[in-house]
Amino acid sequence: MSSLPRAMSVSPELTPQKGHLLRSTENASPDSERCLGGTSPSKNVSNFSEPCVAKRCVWGKLQQNTDVVIFLAIFFRFKRISCPLYRGVISCRSFYLTSRHRGHTRRGRKRLTRHRRDAKMALHPQTGRSYGHHKDGSEPQAEATAQDMGKHSSLGRVGPDVCPIRGLGSQARRPRRGVGTTSPSRGPRPGTLMPATRSRTRFIHCRGQPPRTHVSSKRPKRSRIHRCHTRVPGWTHEKQMGSSIEEGLRPELSRLDQDADLLEEEEAARLPVTSFEGLFLEGNKQPNPGQGPFFYIGGTNGASIISSYCESKGWQRTQDSRCEDYKLKWCEIKCRDNYCSFREGQQLLFQLPNNKLLTTKIGLLSALREHARTLSKARLLPSTQAKVLKMEEFFPETYRLDIRDERQAFFTLFDETQIWICKPTASNQGKGIFLIRSHEEVAALQAKTQSIEDDPIYRKMPFRAPQARVVQRYVQNPLLLDGKKFDVRSYLLIACAVPYMVFFGHGYARLTLSLYDPHSSDLSGHLTNQFMQKKSPLYMLLKESTVWSMEHLNRYINDKFRKTKGLPRDWVFTTFTKRMQQIMAHCFLAVKSKLECKLGYFDLIGCDFLIDENFKVLSWEDEVWLLEMNSNPALHTNCEVLKEVIPGVVMETLDLALETCQKSLHSQKMMPLLSQRHFVLLYNGETTDLWPRMGGSRHLTRLPPSALSSVRAADRTGARKPVPSRDAPTSGFRKSRQPDSSGGSGAESEPSLCSGSPVNSRDTAGESSLGPPEEEREEEHRSASHRGS
Ligand SMILES: Nc1ncnc2c1ncn2[C@@H]1O[C@H](COP(=O)(O)OP(=O)(O)OP(=O)(O)O)[C@@H](O)[C@H]1O
Ligand SMILES: [Mg+2]
Numbered sequence: 001m002s003s004l005p006r007a008m009s010v011s012p013e014l015t016p017q018k019g020h021l022l023r024s025t026e027n028a029s030p031d032s033e034r035c036l037g038g039t040s041p042s043k044n045v046s047n048f049s050e051p052c053v054a055k056r057c058v059w060g061k062l063q064q065n066t067d068v069v070i071f072l073a074i075f076f077r078f079k080r081i082s083c084p085l086y087r088g089v090i091s092c093r094s095f096y097l098t099s100r101h102r103g104h105t106r107r108g109r110k111r112l113t114r115h116r117r118d119a120k121m122a123l124h125p126q127t128g129r130s131y132g133h134h135k136d137g138s139e140p141q142a143e144a145t146a147q148d149m150g151k152h153s154s155l156g157r158v159g160p161d162v163c164p165i166r167g168l169g170s171q172a173r174r175p176r177r178g179v180g181t182t183s184p185s186r187g188p189r190p191g192t193l194m195p196a197t198r199s200r201t202r203f204i205h206c207r208g209q210p211p212r213t214h215v216s217s218k219r220p221k222r223s224r225i226h227r228c229h230t231r232v233p234g235w236t237h238e239k240q241m242g243s244s245i246e247e248g249l250r251p252e253l254s255r256l257d258q259d260a261d262l263l264e265e266e267e268a269a270r271l272p273v274t275s276f277e278g279l280f281l282e283g284n285k286q287p288n289p290g291q292g293p294f295f296y297i298g299g300t301n302g303a304s305i306i307s308s309y310c311e312s313k314g315w316q317r318t319q320d321s322r323c324e325d326y327k328l329k330w331c332e333i334k335c336r337d338n339y340c341s342f343r344e345g346q347q348l349l350f351q352l353p354n355n356k357l358l359t360t361k362i363g364l365l366s367a368l369r370e371h372a373r374t375l376s377k378a379r380l381l382p383s384t385q386a387k388v389l390k391m392e393e394f395f396p397e398t399y400r401l402d403i404r405d406e407r408q409a410f411f412t413l414f415d416e417t418q419i420w421i422c423k424p425t426a427s428n429q430g431k432g433i434f435l436i437r438s439h440e441e442v443a444a445l446q447a448k449t450q451s452i453e454d455d456p457i458y459r460k461m462p463f464r465a466p467q468a469r470v471v472q473r474y475v476q477n478p479l480l481l482d483g484k485k486f487d488v489r490s491y492l493l494i495a496c497a498v499p500y501m502v503f504f505g506h507g508y509a510r511l512t513l514s515l516y517d518p519h520s521s522d523l524s525g526h527l528t529n530q531f532m533q534k535k536s537p538l539y540m541l542l543k544e545s546t547v548w549s550m551e552h553l554n555r556y557i558n559d560k561f562r563k564t565k566g567l568p569r570d571w572v573f574t575t576f577t578k579r580m581q582q583i584m585a586h587c588f589l590a591v592k593s594k595l596e597c598k599l600g601y602f603d604l605i606g607c608d609f610l611i612d613e614n615f616k617v618l619s620w621e622d623e624v625w626l627l628e629m630n631s632n633p634a635l636h637t638n639c640e641v642l643k644e645v646i647p648g649v650v651m652e653t654l655d656l657a658l659e660t661c662q663k664s665l666h667s668q669k670m671m672p673l674l675s676q677r678h679f680v681l682l683y684n685g686e687t688t689d690l691w692p693r694m695g696g697s698r699h700l701t702r703l704p705p706s707a708l709s710s711v712r713a714a715d716r717t718g719a720r721k722p723v724p725s726r727d728a729p730t731s732g733f734r735k736s737r738q739p740d741s742s743g744g745s746g747a748e749s750e751p752s753l754c755s756g757s758p759v760n761s762r763d764t765a766g767e768s769s770l771g772p773p774e775e776e777r778e779e780e781h782r783s784a785s786h787r788g789s
């Protein structure tokens with residue numbers, strides 16, 4: 001009680017307008033009268049409520065009845081302002097001032113909320129309770145009667161007025177931009193439960209508008225579920241899909257898939273529960289039915305595995321594709337709304353928004369070409385000695401058909417001793433693919449492309465153009481397994497985008513059903529996709545033979561080729577694996593600075609490799625070809641091997657995404673990763689990059705200078721220090737981490753370009769180096785139904 005008069009002293013900064021609510025509350029008690037310098041209640045009240053007739057009535061009554069005044073005084077003195085009469089006065093006053101001084105009063109209300117919090121802390125310094133919580137049930141107005149208004153910090157808006165991060169409950173707060181510390185007068189008291197990482201400058205990754213879920217003074221209470229009503233034309237909008245559909249309303253789901261789903265659920269149940277998972281829930285709160293945390297799955301690809309995983313964490317599936325209050329969203333099809341409403345650091349969202357830089361044929365080709373040019377420039381520098389992969393060593397010669405010069409170059413160089421494969425840029429499952437072996441076929445292709453280009457409709461509608469294509473040199477002599485062609489599906493996992501944490505994961509080998517004959521016109525012997533094989537009537541009978549595990553492949557190559565080709569033992573898990581890792585790391589570096597990154601984005605990319613029959617052991621060249629990279633890789637489990645492989649891949653993906661996100665959020669060291677089991681770390685941006693990346697994210701370029709300067713403010717005890725800027729490419733090469741006990745990379749040296757500004761250059765063909773053209777983007781949405789069969 002003794003603290004009350006002090007707590008009720010009035011901030012000299014508060015103008016009558018700004019502080020009207022506080023004053024009106026306080027003026028109702030004798031204590032507040034003293035605090036206001038002996039001004040009589042009637043005078044005070046009449047001063048600010050003259051226009052209010054209701055007020056005059058009230059005070060007229062009060063002055064006539066001293067007992068009532070005394071009663072009210074006692075009543076308010078004990079901070080339970082529930083008198084409707086009194087509230088009526090407050091409302092009149094608020095209404096008047098709000099309508100008259102709208103702009104000022106908003107700020108006043110904000111400030112009021114700050115003061116309320118301060119006052120609460122002043123009254124309960126030991127509690128360490130989170131700001132804004134009213135666990136004792138006291139009403140905000142009651143708190144307002146006991147404020148230490150003299151503690152109005154000169155830092156103005158800095159301090160605990162920032163809102164709790166929803167995903168972490170009230171324990172995590174975001175500091176205001178440009179300020180790395182909180183005001184001592186406003187900061188957490190000693191002994192409070194606020195985590196040390198709360199005000200790290202890491203949150204400057206949050207760009208643009210603050211998340212709508214911030215608990216602000218304007219909206220102290222909000223519904224937990226928000227709907228985004230923004231519908232952006234040109235982008236896919238998620239349809240509601242969910243477990244109910246999947247479990248009962250999708251007759252097209254094969255029986256095999258349903259069986260597989262059962263197994264996936266068993267797998268999910270076996271998942272070890274890691275210690276960091278709770279961090280992603282709101283404090284220690286147990287999930288309540290209907291109250292989340294929520295997850296949303298768009299589409300059916302891997303849905304049962306993802307669903308089981310999330311449910312094992314106590315999360316609840318929502319069928320509302322527009323639900324913004326989710327912890328995890330895993331959608332097959334990218335939708336702009338998802339990225340607009342994404343809350344960085346609070347949510348996990350599957351797929352980087354512009355992963356097409358890697359996962360379309362033209363995107364990958366363009367990225368690799370540009371990277372090759374950058375590397376060749378860097379190679380001219382005397383300081384750069386390390387061996388770097390060359391694009392032509394692992395990527396078959398490829399030409400774009402949508403660019404006249406390239407197309408012409410291909411038509412000119414073609415001769416009938418070669419086979420070429422023509423593929424649409426953004427399609428999958430072998431759709432639209434054909435082989436080119438003769439001059440007639442080339443002439444037909446030439447005529448077709450020419451007619452399209454001459455078509456006036458095509459000219460007028462650039463975004464409706466037929467999908468762009470590439471022609472690629474066909475690997476005519478692939479390594480065969482029992483006479484059948486195969487390719488290897490591996491995974492590139494971008495578990496965390498801020499900082500980058502990139503992993504390699506083994507997948508499986510995909511074989512054709514029929515024997516390989518390079519001269520056959522039957523595409524099913526040339527294309528190893530499961531989708532192609534499923535077309536065969538023999539598939540149901542022989543499907544198990546179309547998918548091999550990597551162990552199976554390794555055993556086979558050990559048995560059949562080790563002696564004849566002089567291969568090292570376990571070539572698959574040594575030389576071949578290392579090569580795949582190198583190639584993936586190279587591709588990732590090619591687009592690293594252009595990927596749109598936010599904390600919480602993660603991606604799993606399927607990478608297809610083909611092994612040349614003439615593989616040489618001592619040389620890297622011409623052994624392993626990267627055919628393509630796929631977004632939203634197939635996660636079906638319709639074969640025994642896939643049942644073994646896929647659930648593990650998905651769950652470790654989610655585990656790593658969760659753990660890395662949490663560690664980034666709390667500025668903890670990434671390594672060791674508790675959830676790392678089979679994935680191998682390829683790239684650790686925590687140790688390699690200057691991050692928050694200055695040149696990488698387009699969002700970051702919009703940050704105000706104050707926010708960027710606050711990066712440097714992170715240099716304090718316990719904070720992870722950004723690596724000093726290296727002005728690549730002149731800074732030379734960075735050795736990638738070698739495989740080590742901590743899961744280091746097997747990637748060879750690559751120049752470190754991470755701190756260099758992204759160059760919006762155009763390649764020799766004249767296309768934008770930042771990705772596929774507009775028509776391709778359009779096409780991507782049309783063909784996105786299912787990826788990487
Ligand atoms: N350059 C090539 N040489 C030999 N075979 C190739 C080549 N490119 C593709 N193939 C074969 O064609 C198949 C399909 O090619 P690709 O993966 O590029 O197309 P896709 O439609 O994206 O297929 P998916 O995404 O389903 O894997 C490959 O799995 C491979 O068997
Ligand atoms: Mg593909």
Ligand SMILES: [Mg+2]
Pocket residue numbers: 608627628788
């Ligand atoms: Mg493929």
